[in-house]
Amino acid sequence: MCSLCGVLGGNEHWTDAAARPGVFTRNVERIDRRRERARRVCAANRVLAAFGMSLSDWQGSSFVLSTRTGKSEMVEDLGHLWPAAEKLSGRSCDPLDPGVIARMEADNG
């Protein structure tokens, strides 16, 4: 547990079991872990932009999700991201929404 904020438990979402060695062990390869988190933030932001939200890393242990009006919420991992995003934006974040897909495709160029 983090003594500062009292967040319980470690990160054990399935997306954390990535291929790159050392990325999700906390003691070694800190740089790789940071890099992977940054990649994850980028990937999530590509999608969140469609809903007017953005994600940022918080101390390498959690993420902060915020809207353009400044509402924000801490999320632990990708599993908690989408319920939080839907609550914060009041919209459903549906990857099968044709509008969202079209936006992603345009973004891919």
Added chain:
Amino acid sequence: MVETPVFTPVHLLTGFLGSGKTTLLKRLLADPALSDCAVLINEFGDVGLDHHLVERIDETMVLLQSGCVCCTVRGELADALRDLHSRRERGLIPAFARVVIESTGLADPFPVLSTLKSDPVLRHHFRAGSVVTTVDAVNGFSQLATYVESTRQAAIADRLVITKTDLCQGDAELSALLSRLGELNPDAPRLIAGEDGPGAETLFGDDDAQRAAGLHSPSGFYCDAPALQVTADGVARHTAISSFVIAVDEPVDWTGFGVWLTMLLNRHGARVLRVKGILALAGEERPVAVHGVQHLVHPPVHLAGWPSAERSSRLVFIVDGLDVNLLKRSFNAFALAGRARTRPQPKAVAQTRNAQNP
């Protein structure tokens, strides 16, 4: 002495009412292969344990000749599992290396799997094993057509057991059922139950080990070419439940895939009955197997190597009423590497830096 694994696999035996679960279980309980096993059943009376009984531990738990611990579930399943774990740790019952749960005929098997993942105690000691579903050869076909529970049970199975084939009138009935099951769940082997088979090892053997050691067919799946059960505009033909394959040659971006699948499951988890497949990840030599049942995704497994020379990603989806074409388009837009890894967003990077150096 049975060695206790770090995470004890919990296998689930399910099947529609009267589909022969109990008969199958009766035979398995007498089998010495289940000696390292704890079995949770609904009622002792149904299984008729008396002539296998060695010791009655208490009113909910008995020890069988084979060494198998058998107990009934009163109330919450999580409590029963915790009790089993606690007794094993204290040495009050013989150590077991796996658990088999018989679920009731009408139950949706998914909540059992999710209990394992969400319970604060259980998730450190148990993991989800395979789901075995029994299907009655005589009534199975009409049950699949009539009851959604029956279809869901068949769709999330890792192994399907066809029972009562000896009561079948001719082969046409059986082959119709087999092909229907193949449409619903192309990736599960379909086993015919008889006097002496299938054995406990076939049903409750370690799925991960088998998976990692080598996949089942050149394409990495039990079947090579699942039938596509949708019409041209992506609408399912028979029932709303359909299965299809996404196959891509471009490498998949793991991070993008994670974002996509978590997003999909958050919104449509109840309708994605199954997702299973192997992925060729960008920047990675070895393939990764992913496997999910509704909202639950098992930890991905790194395979030792590719099952064949072809190195393309393949994902089998079994979905309930989702638009197949949209899903494929969505996957392509979100998860493919080279597309997903576009320019990094300066704002996000700046925020990351700020967060690191407050």
